[in-house]
């Protein structure tokens with residue numbers, strides 16, 4: 292079932308869950324067991340992130356180097372297949388422009404089509420760890436809006452609109468954008484290209500989301516905007532999350548966590564409680580769904596789902 296139809300038909304807000312494919316070496320059974328606790332909440336679908344290949348340079352005996360692809364994780368397509376066959380729910384693979392040509396992306400769409408997947412989240416992806424700015428792959432897409440257009444045109448003549456497409460939005464603006472207004476105009480390009488809904492980057496202050504949602508509506512973005520949440524689970528994340536995702540953590544939350552930093556369980560509880568409060572407030576506000584960045588954690592997410600949905 293398409294996410295766009297789920298969004299249209301749901302009378303009540305639902306949780307949307309995102310997982311990261313396991314590192315190579317973890318078995319299929321371990322992965323499926325790790326997400327089993329989520330099944331108690333009857334999720335409508337699970338998003339699976341996509342990770343671009345990284346490279347390493349291996350020295351040769353003659354002093355030259357050989358470039359080698361490093362793929363640390365199982366592919367999102369394989370993880371989607373495992374989830375669908377075990378739990379009989381929809382899986383939503385993320386597709387990124389980074390590191391792929393249009394031909395390779397079309398090959399991936401063929402695989403998804405063949406597997407009976409009709410949803411995806413279209414993203415640009417980030418630069419390589421040793422790059423300062425994103426460089427499009429020769430023969431690839433430069434922006435997610437181009438990817439959305441490409442996916443929208445996939446098998447258009449036979450199937451009309453095969454994929455329901457989600458895109459990313461940034462309540463605190465994408466770190467490369469000069470200002471939030473420009474970033475929202477760029478978000479509108481993705482919606483105009485055919486995106487059905489937006490999932491936001493995580494945020495820790497709901498007022499930031501409400502302001503973003505208002506600006507989106509004013510800019511003419513009329514598709515559902517799904518807020519993204521992540522409960523903080525370690526003291527380190529207070530520094531790591533702003534650094535990795537260019538976001539703010541309210542002082543009330545950061546100081547509570549820092550003063551409990553010596554007690555792992557206390558930190559976990561503070562992060563979970565904060566997220567629960569955010570979640571309840573968003574539900575009162577009338578959001579269509581809430582997206583959880585689970586990042587390999589189940590206990591805190593299940594506790595939040597139990598309390599809020």
Ligand code: FAD
Pocket residue numbers: 339340341342343385386387412413414415416417433434435436458459460465466467468473474477478480481490491492519
């Ligand atoms: P875009 O929409 O292309 O925007 C990137 C930047 O370019 C922005 O600053 C935007 O303002 C600007 N821009 C856009 N269009 C134009 C234009 N036409 N002209 C000039 N500037 C423009 N990353 C992964 O690698 N794998 C994942 O699985 C993954 N999942 C994610 C899930 C969610 C819900 C979110 C919010 C992000 C996810 N990301 C993932 C991270 C994402 O790839 C990065 O944030 C990336 O830097 C931007 O992706 P985007 O799709 O928002 O890019």
